[in-house]
Amino acid sequence: MTLLRDKLILIAGATGAIGEAIARQCVIQGAQVILGYNKAQEKAQALQNELHAQSLKLDLSNNQELEQTFNEHKAMLDNVTGLVNASGINVSGPLMSLDGAAVERQINANLTGAIQLTRLTSKSMIRKRQGSIIHMGSVSAHRMIRGHSVYSATKAGLEGFTKALAAELAKRGIRVNTILPGPVMSEMLKNSMETTGDNPAERVPMQRLITPDEVAHATVFLLSDNASAITGVCLPVDGGYLLW
Secondary structure, three states: OOOOOOOEEEEEOOOOHHHHHHHHHHHHOOOEEEEEEOOOHHHHHHHHHHHOOEEEEOOOOOHHHHHHHHHHOHHHHOOOOEEEEOOOOOOOOOHHHOOHHHHHHHHHHHHHHHHHHHHHHHHHHHHHOOEEEEEEOOHHHOOOOOOOHHHHHHHHHHHHHHHHHHHHHHHHOEEEEEEEEOOEOOHHHHHHHHHHOOOHHHHOOOOOOEOHHHHHHHHHHHHOHHHOOOOOOEEEEOOOHHHO
16 A cells, blocks of 8 residues: 555755655655756755655745746646755754854755745645645754754644644645654764764663664655644654653
């Protein structure tokens, strides 16, 4: 049985570790996939060829360009039944060491861009009265780590957005949820560990990092009709990280 048969899933940040894993699992479960990317065009093209998917440049930091993209690809994007926002950045370091541009980039990529992407994608979902929207949050919204103040703020904001929007769209047949990955081995985490000297695996009760595939499996479930009564949830996939 394929959980996502006849569904079209738009994945922003599809070239990242988590986004790529989600794209692969969505295809395995029978979905058609649109791979959203920003700068990694070559990787997106390679994934497109491998997964027999479509790809689309999505710059979440530029709302004018994002609106233009949706206007130019309206026929395709109007058929999207599931949105996964797996795009995001983390510029680690003490707040006083960050310049204004670094702060603005994180807010735009992690929060403002997610809101604008959701606004544009949900229009056709509302007309069809069906859809599932999933944001990639973070346990950093609940458990503070030095050098992650702006990142934590954006992910906390994403949770508030998720819950409010879930209440707003529930009567329209649209579900909105957020997944909270624990420490996932990725290029972003590697860079953060090098900057802060922090090893988050030591604080995970399971004593290991989470894999992108584990996040992807939870995402597929929330996208599927098996989760038809689940909305407004912020689901940790963290190996127990938030228990302590």
